[in-house]
Amino acid sequence: MPTHAYVPHAPGYVDNDGPKIVTSRFPHEDSYTLERYEATGGYDGLRAALAKKPSEVHDDVREATVLGRGGAGFPAGVKWGFMPPGKYPYYLVVNGDESEPGTYKDRLLMERDPHQLIEGCLITCYALGLAQCFLYVRGEMALAQERIAVALNDAYAKGLVGKNILGTDFSVDITLTWGAGAYIVGEETALIESLEGNRGMPRLKPPYFPAAIGLYGQPTIVNNVETLSNLPWLMLNGPSQYKTYGSEDSPGTRMIAVSGHVNRPGVYEIEQGVTTFRDLFYSDNFCQGIREGHELKMFVPGGGSAPWFFPEQLDLPLEARPVGAAGSMLGSGAIMVMDETTDAVKAALRLVRFYARESCGKCTPCREGTTWEERVLQRILDGEGRPSDIDMLLDIADNISPGPYPNAADPSQGLEAVPFPPKQTTICPLGPSSVAPITSTIRRFRHEYEAKITKRDSIPVMAETSEGGS
Amino acid sequence: MSRFSDANLAIADDIISRYPVKKSALIPLLHLAQEQEGYVTDDAMRHIAELTDTTPAEVKGTGSFYEMFKFHPVGAYMVNVCTNLSCQLLGGEELLDHAEKTLGVKAGGTTADGMFTLEDVECIAACTEAPCLQVNYRYKLRISHDEFDEMIADLRAGKAGDIPEHGTLATIRQSIPAGMGAGIVPPEEASEAPVWLARNDSPDGES
CATH class of the missing domain: 1.10.10.1590 (NADH-quinone oxidoreductase subunit E)
Structure with a gap:
């Protein structure tokens, strides 16, 4: 008896038959209340953690290989180990500034199960000896801010956050903070800048991780909302149970948002590494196929920043290593599906325009390059394109991200995959991300570009008349 | 003032x-x-x-770095229509065109009566529910052109429902009850190791 269905109080989320680690309470309408949370095992993960030494909690997270769910997929337990010993205070910054095109799992987690996130924050603070936690929520997510505020107020009142948590010597404050509309603040050093009250521009690297130098110059762990939401379950059930889900390289589940031209777009919790794109798009348990009468043309497998995939990549599992080798990334777990009615140039322009608007302006190749990419694509789409424009786009792209850009294989042209990640001339990956839609579409659909190009490269020289000029 | x-x-x-x-x-x-x-x-x-x-x-x-801050008067209701890829695929641009006609302003403009400011925005994280928009950061999902017009008519008639005036985000704020906080101090006053880390050095994990 299939139970999978949309859940009216959590629009977009599909409750299906799969295992649930982070969305287990979503079917309850009141999942965001402390009452429901405590009735369903809430804060027992924290109790289990507090019964262990802090270092043992860190060991559990390391052993479970909890991969970061924000985009880069770096193991949280390893990241936690990068903090220099003894340089107190240490801070935790929770990245809830979800803004990647196509992505919206974190918003659901914050709106539907704020206590689970708070519990995950507390477990992290306990394990690492952190002085304070900052929960940074995207500015536009008013309901998420409200749900977290209420959850924190309730948790403080019951002694679950703050001084002497659950009657122990463990004390930590969690501060809810929120942004004001800037995609780049999702980059962890830009997030820290924003939290310090500055313009949200990424910091120079190295250091590559704020674990070395972060908030107020102190060691800082920046973790994604979904990553931390896994911890209460992990503490309660242990690493070996956690690893029964997913694959060896990518244990556990992750939340995937599939949007675009499928019959049942939605946010699904899936097992990592074992579910394939084909399963996700076509099976009854997930998206139930491409919309009626149409067929798959292409898809973005991991948020707007990922190089595009095509029908040949459908049988890849949703797992970082094979997807990376095939020329793209899983990123933030957002998949955008496009059928044959989609204009490749128009779709590429829309994503490029996003990067042009969101470039913070710090690095010249990105600030200038994304703007030019947008202008050239726009004129091609407007019927004002010149034959040299295709090479010009590739040249601008090469200035932001030199060398062969990651791309999927195209057997019909005898082209092999170029593995992820791209090289970059910029501090952060925003600029290189703008290249993905361009190279993906030019490589595959050059004819669509050529068909739109109507202008000549140069103005024809007028023959001189015998009477001479003026 | x-x-x-x-x-x-x-x-x-x-x-x-x-x-x-x-x-x-x-x-x-x-x-x-x-x-x-x-x-x-x-x-x-x-x-x-x-x-x-x-x-x-x-x-x-x-x-001035952040888009949500406005440094000049805007409409009582900020209507933010998403046109990023997921919404574009399912009618986001057509919705924006329709909104421009209904409100009589281009994206970025404010209606003469000061009621509405229309914006063409980037992804607002409701991609499976395209096309979507936010009014003062409250979602309207899978919205048709007719539903858009109804929404505008309702707002003009004072029927705002749960939508506050522009500027209000969460209607409930965080508040740490007196005596319940761990104590928030400047970084230079927190240079000692947290007490519970001493558990790492004791054989039974108790401090």
Whole structure:
């Protein structure tokens, strides 16, 4: 008896038959209340953690290989180990500034199960000896801010956050903070800048991780909302149970948002590494196929920043290593599906325009390059394109991200995959991300570009008349 | 007068108290100023600078980086239509065109009666529910052209439902009850190892 269905109080989320680690309470309408949370095992993960030494909690997270769910997929337990010993205070910054095109799992987690996130924050603070936690929520997510505020107020009142948590010597404050509309603040050093009250521009690297130098110059762990939401379950059930889900390289589940031209777009919790794109798009348990009468043309497998995939990549599992080798990334777990009615140039322009608007302006190749990419694509789409424009786009792209850009294989042209990640001339990956839609579409659909190009490269020289000029 | 009102000054002080460094409160305080006036005024930025030991230029320098802050009057309702890829695939651009016709302004414009400002925005994280929009940061999902017109008519008729006026985000704020906090101090006053880490050195894990 299939139970999978949309859940009216959590629009977009599909409750299906799969295992649930982070969305287990979503079917309850009141999942965001402390009452429901405590009735369903809430804060027992924290109790289990507090019964262990802090270092043992860190060991559990390391052993479970909890991969970061924000985009880069770096193991949280390893990241936690990068903090220099003894340089107190240490801070935790929770990245809830979800803004990647196509992505919206974190918003659901914050709106539907704020206590689970708070519990995950507390477990992290306990394990690492952190002085304070900052929960940074995207500015536009008013309901998420409200749900977290209420959850924190309730948790403080019951002694679950703050001084002497659950009657122990463990004390930590969690501060809810929120942004004001800037995609780049999702980059962890830009997030820290924003939290310090500055313009949200990424910091120079190295250091590559704020674990070395972060908030107020102190060691800082920046973790994604979904990553931390896994911890209460992990503490309660242990690493070996956690690893029964997913694959060896990518244990556990992750939340995937599939949007675009499928019959049942939605946010699904899936097992990592074992579910394939084909399963996700076509099976009854997930998206139930491409919309009626149409067929798959292409898809973005991991948020707007990922190089595009095509029908040949459908049988890849949703797992970082094979997807990376095939020329793209899983990123933030957002998949955008496009059928044959989609204009490749128009779709590429829309994503490029996003990067042009969101470039913070710090690095010249990105600030200038994304703007030019947008202008050239726009004129091609407007019927004002010149034959040299295709090479010009590739040249601008090469200035932001030199060398062969990651791309999927195209057997019909005898082209092999170029593995992820791209090289970059910029501090952060925003600029290189703008290249993905361009190279993906030019490589595959050059004819669509050529068909739109109507202008000549140069103005024809007028023959001189015998009477001479003026 | 667009410095913080007495009630909002108390809220501002409470917000500042939750950060180890005052300047970190800058963005939330700019939101509070926008909540009070509908946009961020020069006087409000001067007041924020006083409260956070910064200069008005620093406040504006930070604020002007972020799209949500408006430094001039805008409509009572900010209508933000998403046209990013997921929405584009399912009619986001057509919805924006329709909104421009219904409201009689181009994206970026404000209606003559000061009721609505229309914006063409980037992904607002409701991609499976395309096309979608936010009115003062409250979602309208899978919205048809007719539903859009109804929504505008309702708002004009004063039927706003749960949508507050522009500037208000969460309607409930965080508040740490007296005596329940762990104690938020500047980083230089927190250079000792947290007490519970001593458990790592004891054989049974108890401290």
